[in-house]
Amino acid sequence: MGYIDDEEFADLFVKDKIKQNGVGPIYLQSELSKHNISDEQINKSIERGYSKFPLDDLIKNHIRKRKKILTHENISVKKRKIIQFLQRKGFTWEQISPHLNKNFPD
Structure with a gap:
């Protein structure tokens, strides 16, 4: 069957x-x-x-795409929206945070 x-x-x-x-x-x-x-x-x-499909590659890809969409936002708003998006996608803070530090250096 x-x-x-x-x-x-x-x-x-x-x-x-x-x-x-x-x-x-x-x-x-x-x-x-x-x-x-x-x-x-x-x-x-x-x-x-x-x-x-490595987690790091997925997160990097999502961040890259979201940064293009959010071009007119300031950095703190862009960062917050990307964090929320990735969390809705099912990623943990521990998985997200290293990529934010690379993409949004303080």
């Missing part, structure tokens, strides 16, 4: 969401838990997904 097991579903879900939307691990954890996937399986799938 073409049914897939939880592991395959989780892996495909993670790969698709990262590739299409560039989402972070918090978003993936939340969405997969809605599908009754075990926490252990969720963590394994997320780890495999980010081995193919």
Whole structure:
């Protein structure tokens, strides 16, 4: 019938969401838990997904795109909006902050 097991579903879900939307691990954890996937399986799938699409690359790409969109904003507003955007995408402060320091030196 073409049914897939939880592991395959989780892996495909993670790969698709990262590739299409560039989402972070918090978003993936939340969405997969809605599908009754075990926490252990969720963590394994997320780890495999980010081995193919590194977190740092995703965050850098989002920041680069957002900086282009927010060209008319002052630096503090731009920085705040980028932080909020990345958090909505499912990235943690610990993942975001090193990139902000590189892109917005004080």
